[in-house]
Amino acid sequence: MSTIPDDVRADRPAGDGSAESVVDRGDESAEPVVDRATDEVPEQLSLLEDDYARRILSVLAAGPHRGRELAETCECSRPTIYRRLNRLEAAGLVGSELRIDPGGNHCKEFFIRRNTVEVTIDDGSLTVTVRSTDR
Secondary structure, three states: OOOOOOOHHHHHHHHOOOEEEEEEEOEEEEEEEEEEEOOOOOHHHHHOHHHHHHHHHHHOOOEEEEEHHHHHHHHHOHHHHHHHHHHHHOOOOEEEEEEEEOOEEEEEEEOOOOOEEEEEEEEEEEEEEOOOOOO
């Protein structure tokens, strides 16, 4: 069973001064995400087992990227990248912003939302807490 609050978002700078605008950042709290399981491996841990997800996280650790850039850098197909990004977002590890350039084109830019994973084993359950240490 996974508990991920709807209002969980990480702080990010509003932009780099370029003409692009941010359309959707969502709420900006950096509350930890906690996943407690007794029968299954928590989603955050199963994602860290996945080679593609680890590659994506490694690239995003250097800074925000668009999906197409991630596909090129990680040498993966775009569908593979977007499937992993969807799972990483749902698990609270990655966030995204919709960017619009002056020409009206838009795309999502992905970034690390939480960069610390803590695993606790207690009373027969495995608890994974994911939080940001950037504050």
